[in-house]
Amino acid sequence: MNAPIRYWIAVASAEHARRGRALGFMQTCHGKAAPLRRIKPGDVVIYYAPTEIFGGRDACQRFVSIGRVKEGDVYPFDMGGGFCPHRRDIDYWPSQEVAIRPMLEQLDFTRGKRNWGYAFRFGLLEISAHDGDLIRVAMGT
Numbered sequence: 001m002n003a004p005i006r007y008w009i010a011v012a013s014a015e016h017a018r019r020g021r022a023l024g025f026m027q028t029c030h031g032k033a034a035p036l037r038r039i040k041p042g043d044v045v046i047y048y049a050p051t052e053i054f055g056g057r058d059a060c061q062r063f064v065s066i067g068r069v070k071e072g073d074v075y076p077f078d079m080g081g082g083f084c085p086h087r088r089d090i091d092y093w094p095s096q097e098v099a100i101r102p103m104l105e106q107l108d109f110t111r112g113k114r115n116w117g118y119a120f121r122f123g124l125l126e127i128s129a130h131d132g133d134l135i136r137v138a139m140g141t
Helices: 014-023 033-038 116-120 129-138
Strands: 007-011 044-051 059-069 086-092 124-127
Touching: 007 129, 014 044, 014 059, 014 086, 033 086, 033 124, 044 116, 044 129, 059 129
Parallel strands: 007 044
Antiparallel strands: 007 124, 044 059, 059 086
C-alpha cells in the first residue's frame, strides 16, 4: 500500500529557490540534512520566498516553485569554500509564481493568524493536503 502524499513548504529567497528549480534540487535550513530526511520520495515540495535575495529586505512573499521529490537519498554537495550543504533531487513542474497574501484566509496554516509569517521560521513546514492542493492549483499545475 502506498503512503499518502505529504506536502511541504520549504523557505528560501526567490533567487535561491529559482536556482534550485533550474538545477533540479532542493536544500533548506542552511543545508542541514535532518530536515531533508523528513521528506520522502513522492512528496510534494513548494518553495515559499519571503524575499527576493538571501539576506535582503526586498519582500517577495510568493510561492515560487513546486515539484515532486525524486527517488534517492539526501546527499552532500560541495559548494566550495568549506560549505557542503545537503540536497534532495526534485522533479520541478512548470508553474507560475503566486503571491501568498490573497490566499491567507484560504490556507489552513495561515487562516485567522495576524502573524502568519511565523509559520515559516524553521525553514521547512509540513502542510495539509488541502493547502497543498490549493497552492498547486493556484500555481497552475
